[in-house]
Amino acid sequence: MEDSPINRLPEDSFHQIFSSLSLRQIMICRSVCKLFNQILTSSSFMYLISTRSHLNLNLNLLALRPSHHHHHNHNHSRHVSVSTSLHVCDPDQNQWLRFNIDFLPFRSLHPVASSLGLVYFWADSPDSNKSLIVCNPLTRQYRVLPHLGSAWSRHGSVLVDSRNRIMVLTELSALYFSFSQKTQQWLKFSSNLPSKPRSPIVVSNSVFALCDVGSPWRSKWKLFSCAVKNMLNLNLNVMNNNWECLERHEWGNIFDIMKRPRLIRGNGNKILMIGRLKSSYSLNQSCLTILILSLDLETMEWEEATRMPEEMHWWFQDSKFKVFGGGNMVCFSGKKVGKLALWDCSEWRWIDGVPGNGDELFRGFMFEARLTAVP
Numbered sequence: 001m002e003d004s005p006i007n008r009l010p011e012d013s014f015h016q017i018f019s020s021l022s023l024r025q026i027m028i029c030r031s032v033c034k035l036f037n038q039i040l041t042s043s044s045f046m047y048l049i050s051t052r053s054h055l056n057l058n059l060n061l062l063a064l065r066p067s068h069h070h071h072h073n074h075n076h077s078r079h080v081s082v083s084t085s086l087h088v089c090d091p092d093q094n095q096w097l098r099f100n101i102d103f104l105p106f107r108s109l110h111p112v113a114s115s116l117g118l119v120y121f122w123a124d125s126p127d128s129n130k131s132l133i134v135c136n137p138l139t140r141q142y143r144v145l146p147h148l149g150s151a152w153s154r155h156g157s158v159l160v161d162s163r164n165r166i167m168v169l170t171e172l173s174a175l176y177f178s179f180s181q182k183t184q185q186w187l188k189f190s191s192n193l194p195s196k197p198r199s200p201i202v203v204s205n206s207v208f209a210l211c212d213v214g215s216p217w218r219s220k221w222k223l224f225s226c227a228v229k230n231m232l233n234l235n236l237n238v239m240n241n242n243w244e245c246l247e248r249h250e251w252g253n254i255f256d257i258m259k260r261p262r263l264i265r266g267n268g269n270k271i272l273m274i275g276r277l278k279s280s281y282s283l284n285q286s287c288l289t290i291l292i293l294s295l296d297l298e299t300m301e302w303e304e305a306t307r308m309p310e311e312m313h314w315w316f317q318d319s320k321f322k323v324f325g326g327g328n329m330v331c332f333s334g335k336k337v338g339k340l341a342l343w344d345c346s347e348w349r350w351i352d353g354v355p356g357n358g359d360e361l362f363r364g365f366m367f368e369a370r371l372t373a374v375p
Contacts, residue, residue: 007035023370026049027138041139046139061097062364063365064088085098086098091342107124109133111365120132120158130152136375139371148168156168160202161205164178165228168186174191191243198212198261203269209263210255221261246300258273260275270294270295270296272330276288276291290332292330293305319335320361322363326365
């Protein structure tokens with residue numbers, strides 16, 4: 001390759017050729033050889049394509065959260081992630097990609113969320129505290145948020161809104177951080193939810209979560225919401241922690257028809273609720289399936305979006321499963337299934353080639369890859 005005529009081309013020629021490609025094509029070319037990877041990750045090329053507003057530099061991907069091991073050491077435990085790569089799937093091409101994250105100088109990296117082209121990782125800092133790291137895996141740029149205790153990484157859910165404002169939510173309290181703050185510190189607020197929030201999500205300027213208000217013997221799920229105020233005045237409270245239980249008489253027993261429901265942000269102003277249909281609400285065994293309901297936050301009306309086809313549900317009927325996604329994609333991972341089930345708002349299909357041996361139960365999140373996103 002060193003003696004190839006292509007090495008004699010000036011850098012400007014490479015830039016002119018590659019700058020007309022889409023993000024998907026750029027990612028493919030990066031893996032061709034070291035020369036192409038060096039050119040396509042250079043700061044000069046990044047600057048050039050950032051000025052080409054007509055290019056399609058966004059790519060909707062499904063990112064996996066790798067399994068982690070629990071190592072117990074006397075009186076404490078810690079999470080150790082053995083992966084130095086972020087595995088993502090391009091669902092339009094049914095193709096798996098891998099972003100190397102060894103440029104992050106931290107131990108125990110574990111991806112938890114994404115927004116606007118940036119990915120957020122829990123990581124062990126040198127002083128043994130936990131930190132949230134925000135990075136762009138495509139440009140290998142990163143930024144470190146103020147340190148947090150390990151309890152937040154074990155019990156907190158990380159939420160990021162469309163303005164890259166970060167929240168860490170638990171049953172009793174919530175943390176808030178924005179890079180536009182003057183103090184550059186985490187702001188802490190009381191949550192006082194009735195139970196641990198299940199699958200919290202951000203839609204517009206509100207946080208939504210399911211909480212179990214039932215007894216130890218019988219679950220009873222309710223939908224709670226909390227408004228997040230705009231950062232118009234940094235001296236004002238950011239989060240309005242008057243959590244509201246959303247109930248409507250016409251909803252009936254909507255939360256009782258599913259086993260352990262969970263939420264995913266839908267398209268626009270919609271919330272998706274996913275769960276396995278309880279046997280008491282099915283006519284026969286063949287009706288047992290995984291159901292997806294949609295709540296329109298403007299009309300506050302529920303409707304059935306879809307249900308998993310019987311032949312696909314067969315793989316999940318005796319298996320614990322996880323759900324992740326957002327927008328127009330909902331993805332299902334089942335233990336020992338060996339592939340992912342995907343609903344893209346128009347059809348159900350399988351995603352093959354899942355990393356690992358097929359026995360793992362994956363969590364994940366939507367990752368809108370952007371070459372122009374800056375941490």
